[in-house]
Amino acid sequence: MLTKIAGGDIIDPVNGRLGKGDLWIRDDKIVAAPAGGAAERTIDAAGCIVMAGAIDIHSHIGGGNVNTARLLLPEQHAAHQARPATTPLSNAGWSTFQTGCLYAKMGFTTVVEPAMSPGAALHTHLELADIPIIDKATLAILGNDDFLLSMIRDDASSQMIEDYVAWTVASTRALGVKVINAGAAAAFKENVRTFSLDDVVPSYGVSSRKIVKTLQAAVDSLGVPHPLHVHCNNLGSPGSADTAAATIAAAEGLPLHLAHLQFYGYGTEGKRRFSSAAARLAELVNATPEVTIDIGQVMFGQTVTVSSDVMRQFSARGSAQPKKSVIHDGDGNGGGVVPYSYGKDFYGTMQWAIGLELFLLIDDPWRVFFTTDHPNGAPFTAYPALFELLMSREARTEMIAGLPKSAMALSTLAAVDREYTFEEIAIMTRAAPAKLLGLSDRGHLGAGAIADIAVYRRNWSIAKMLGQAAYVFKDGDLVVQDGEITHYRWGKALRLNPSPDKAMVRRLEDYHQQRYGLSLDWFNFPDSAIAREQPFGEVACRT
Amino acid sequence: MAVAWIGNRETLVERAAAHAAALLGSSRCPVFSLDTDIHGTRAAIALAERVGAAYDHVDGAVVSRETALFTDKGAMTVAPGETRRRADVVVIVGELPQIHHEFVGELSATVPDLSAPDLSAKNQREIFLVGSNGTSAPPLSNGRTATLLSCGEASLGATLAALRAQWKGRQTSQPVSNFDDFTKALEAAHFPVFLFSGDATEGLALEMLQGLITDLNRKSRASGLHLPASENGWGSALASTWMTGFPLRTGFARGFPEFDPWRYDVARMIAAGEADLHLRISSSIVQPQKKQTRKNRMALIALAKTQEPIAGAAVTIAIGEAGVDHEAVVYSGRTGSLRSIDARAASELPSAATVIRLVASHVSAEAALPC
Ligand SMILES: [Zn+2]
Numbered sequence: 001m002l003t004k005i006a007g008g009d010i011i012d013p014v015n016g017r018l019g020k021g022d023l024w025i026r027d028d029k030i031v032a033a034p035a036g037g038a039a040e041r042t043i044d045a046a047g048c049i050v051m052a053g054a055i056d057i058h059s060h061i062g063g064g065n066v067n068t069a070r071l072l073l074p075e076q077h078a079a080h081q082a083r084p085a086t087t088p089l090s091n092a093g094w095s096t097f098q099t100g101c102l103y104a105k106m107g108f109t110t111v112v113e114p115a116m117s118p119g120a121a122l123h124t125h126l127e128l129a130d131i132p133i134i135d136k137a138t139l140a141i142l143g144n145d146d147f148l149l150s151m152i153r154d155d156a157s158s159q160m161i162e163d164y165v166a167w168t169v170a171s172t173r174a175l176g177v178k179v180i181n182a183g184a185a186a187a188f189k190e191n192v193r194t195f196s197l198d199d200v201v202p203s204y205g206v207s208s209r210k211i212v213k214t215l216q217a218a219v220d221s222l223g224v225p226h227p228l229h230v231h232c233n234n235l236g237s238p239g240s241a242d243t244a245a246a247t248i249a250a251a252e253g254l255p256l257h258l259a260h261l262q263f264y265g266y267g268t269e270g271k272r273r274f275s276s277a278a279a280r281l282a283e284l285v286n287a288t289p290e291v292t293i294d295i296g297q298v299m300f301g302q303t304v305t306v307s308s309d310v311m312r313q314f315s316a317r318g319s320a321q322p323k324k325s326v327i328h329d330g331d332g333n334g335g336g337v338v339p340y341s342y343g344k345d346f347y348g349t350m351q352w353a354i355g356l357e358l359f360l361l362i363d364d365p366w367r368v369f370f371t372t373d374h375p376n377g378a379p380f381t382a383y384p385a386l387f388e389l390l391m392s393r394e395a396r397t398e399m400i401a402g403l404p405k406s407a408m409a410l411s412t413l414a415a416v417d418r419e420y421t422f423e424e425i426a427i428m429t430r431a432a433p434a435k436l437l438g439l440s441d442r443g444h445l446g447a448g449a450i451a452d453i454a455v456y457r458r459n460w461s462i463a464k465m466l467g468q469a470a471y472v473f474k475d476g477d478l479v480v481q482d483g484e485i486t487h488y489r490w491g492k493a494l495r496l497n498p499s500p501d502k503a504m505v506r507r508l509e510d511y512h513q514q515r516y517g518l519s520l521d522w523f524n525f526p527d528s529a530i531a532r533e534q535p536f537g538e539v540a541c542r543t
Numbered sequence: 544m545a546v547a548w549i550g551n552r553e554t555l556v557e558r559a560a561a562h563a564a565a566l567l568g569s570s571r572c573p574v575f576s577l578d579t580d581i582h583g584t585r586a587a588i589a590l591a592e593r594v595g596a597a598y599d600h601v602d603g604a605v606v607s608r609e610t611a612l613f614t615d616k617g618a619m620t621v622a623p624g625e626t627r628r629r630a631d632v633v634v635i636v637g638e639l640p641q642i643h644h645e646f647v648g649e650l651s652a653t654v655p656d657l658s659a660p661d662l663s664a665k666n667q668r669e670i671f672l673v674g675s676n677g678t679s680a681p682p683l684s685n686g687r688t689a690t691l692l693s694c695g696e697a698s699l700g701a702t703l704a705a706l707r708a709q710w711k712g713r714q715t716s717q718p719v720s721n722f723d724d725f726t727k728a729l730e731a732a733h734f735p736v737f738l739f740s741g742d743a744t745e746g747l748a749l750e751m752l753q754g755l756i757t758d759l760n761r762k763s764r765a766s767g768l769h770l771p772a773s774e775n776g777w778g779s780a781l782a783s784t785w786m787t788g789f790p791l792r793t794g795f796a797r798g799f800p801e802f803d804p805w806r807y808d809v810a811r812m813i814a815a816g817e818a819d820l821h822l823r824i825s826s827s828i829v830q831p832q833k834k835q836t837r838k839n840r841m842a843l844i845a846l847a848k849t850q851e852p853i854a855g856a857a858v859t860i861a862i863g864e865a866g867v868d869h870e871a872v873v874y875s876g877r878t879g880s881l882r883s884i885d886a887r888a889a890s891e892l893p894s895a896a897t898v899i900r901l902v903a904s905h906v907s908a909e910a911a912l913p914c
């Protein structure tokens with residue numbers, strides 16, 4: 001079918017297309033305007049902006065820890081409305097079904113679950129497969145697993161380490177690799193309670209830095225498009241800006257992605273010894289071109305923190321609101337679930353301001369990514385409000401007026417004039433994520449791209465405009481109209497598929513037999529286990 | 544081989560499914576009880592939404608006790624693999640279901656290989672059993688026996704409370720047996736692990752156990768290994784949680800999912816005569832339908848691995864067993880996650896998911912079911 005999206009303001013920074021025009025779709029792809037072609041369907045986009053579907057690179061949407069969070073907090077996601085006829089279970093609060101619908105309504109068409117425990121890969125993919133409409137992807141967690149730590153301790157060759165990383169990525173159907181507080185979960189099992197970049201994991205004699213550097217090199221050398229995704233040490237502590245700074249410096253010319261930098265934007269100034277170090281970190285990011293970051297913006301209200309940083313979550317248990325939590329020592333990282341409410345008090349305000357400072361003080365929209373680290377800083381449903389804060393100084397000023405002055409005094413936010421343009425938003429939420437993840441088929445509106453398209457009707461309220469798309473196409477299929485989902489379709493989980501080294505597979509088989517008393521078959525699964533047609537889409541490694 | 548019946552009359556599966564759908568369509572209060580794999584659960588929940596049913600595990604009370612630990616208090620838990628590799632002290636809490644005995648035996652036959660525990664000098668893990676004199680422990684290797692921690696005939700909860708109090712140095716009315724051995728073992732331990740399930744354990748005991756684990760973690764490490772009483776039950780609870788936000792004992796009476804462990808206790812709904820239709824999905828156990836009373840005129844639709852109609856069932860459809868007749872995804876207590884299993888003896892018998900989808904296809908609908 002040939003579709004014309006007519007007369008919208010097209011914002012496609014990748015192809016240099018900015019301004020009024022038509023966009024053509026044939027079936028599931030964007031095409032050049034056909035010579036004399038007549039559209040079978042015309043979408044009137046006058047008064048609308050037209051962008052590629054948005055891509056979220058870091059949102060905890062499925063898998064063991066997320067599901068544990070749902071289980072822990074039934075009181076927080078009760079549904080109230082009867083179900084819409086065409087979208088089963090979409091009214092079920094915080095269900096996979098609702099997740100897909102809410103993302104699609106905002107014009108998001110690809111979302112990355114950034115923390116898949118390799119041992120729970122099947123569980124994670126089953127959840128992702130029950131998220132309708134959007135495409136998904138996951139990052140496999142390494143860096144607290146005995147197999148890797150032992151190899152590093154024993155000076156294994158970089159080839160062997162790459163073989164192991166490749167096997168993990170392939171067998172778990174991941175799009176990349178994440179390391180979470182490298183070494184800390186292993187150290188926590190040996191009763192270590194704090195852990196920094198140059199601390200050493202007991203029994204292995206391997207430092208956190210060494211783990212990060214080893215994985216960074218392996219990921220780069222394997223041609224995994226997405227750089228190593230790092231959750232640094234000391235998340236949330238006053239003074240953690242030093243850790244982030246040291247980690248940025250440790251990139252040393254090779255690509256490195258730092259997740260939710262806001263949670264490390266903390267200095268130790270002021271009488272509470274808690275202040276904004278955002279300006280300092282932003283400057284470091286600006287000066288380090290091989291580093292990309294996402295924010296993990298905090299927005300006020302109740303949420304739940306879900307993290308594979310088990311050491312950090314254990315230490316945060318005391319602040320649980322409501323007073324319950326789950327702490328799990330897993331085969332590698334494990335994780336923790338601690339409900340939390342961000343209040344407009346000194347600390348909450350500080351965190352909110354630091355996130356915005358980072359957004360606004362990091363110059364290059366190609367290297368700063370739009371996240372709330374859902375649900376850690378805020379649920380992703382806060383995105384429309386966050387867009388407004390980025391695009392409107394007035395909206396920020398209004399917010400600041402209601403916040404404690406003691407906190408704002410320790411932040412530069414009030415003095416920052418910058419307002420994101422739609423073009424910068426299109427880069428930050430479309431073009432740059434596609435580039436960072438190696439997804440050349442999306443994030444732009446050029447001929448040949450998949451027809452993932454979001455059309456927003458202009459409105460004085462940016463939050464309203466970007467919160468409910470006028471039209472959303474996924475693979476050319478019109479799935480949202482006037483902010484409502486029209487029907488379900490089933491996206492894919494995007495994955496890399498490096499061929500695993502046979503010797504490494506044998507070694508891992510022996511290892512699992514010896515150490516766990518189980519064959520590798522216990523962890524492997526065929527695609528058919530997902531029980532959907534074509535559950536995966538393959539993405540190529542860099543050559 | 545016959546695979547479907549309406550009453551006692553053999554029929555085509557398609558016709559039996561249509562009849563089941565008609566019954567579901569006209570039911571005022573349908574309830575489902577499940578003992579099935581992940582895809583069977585997914586299909587059942589999608590159908591439950593469509594017909595406004597409540598659903599539960601066939602042995603709902605036990606699964607509910609385990610989910611309540613998480614919904615009410617939370618927990619500290621550890622993976623089975625880490626237990627095998629790190630637990631230098633193993634504490635069995637109450638009676639563990641038969642399905643986990645092999646793993647406990649394996650723990651008693653192996654030693655931890657991580658974090659170089661001091662106890663490895665003895666070349667075995669210390670194994671304790673919290674319970675009363677009557678509590679039976681899973682068989683251990685080499686005829687070893689677990690050291691009993693008991694307060695006479697006190698309940699498990701009371702024994703755990705005494706253990707916790709004594710550990711904190713408080714006076715208890717009745718001391719726990721072998722407490723000194725326990726203290727000595729814990730003081731030397733690197734990573735003690737408490738094995739628990741919801742079976743034969745009152746909910747309060749699970750909370751008390753978590754209190755003890757929390758206390759231990761103030762200064763050193765310890766955790767609990769959750770060995771679900773029913774692997775299918777826990778798998779269904781997980782799938783239900785991602786699909787609806789809630790574990791089992793969720794109902795769609797008002798069109799949206801509501802979790803209420805009392806109201807949607809399916810066994811209670813049946814006993815109280817609230818339910819007028821029972822869809823029972825179980826490839827493992829076949830229980831005869833209880834005699835109908837005047838109060839309880841509930842119709843039964845049975846999906847079961849059977850060669851004959853289930854007595855008293857309005858509709859019976861034969862299904863295969865996960866991992867025997869067909870490949871499946873199931874929860875595994877041995878890995879602590881979902882696992883894909885092949886068919887051990889592949890047969891023509893359809894999976895529960897296939898039959899449920901067939902039934903659902905006959906329920907009038909606006910859109911395709913999501914799974
Ligand atoms: Zn995160």
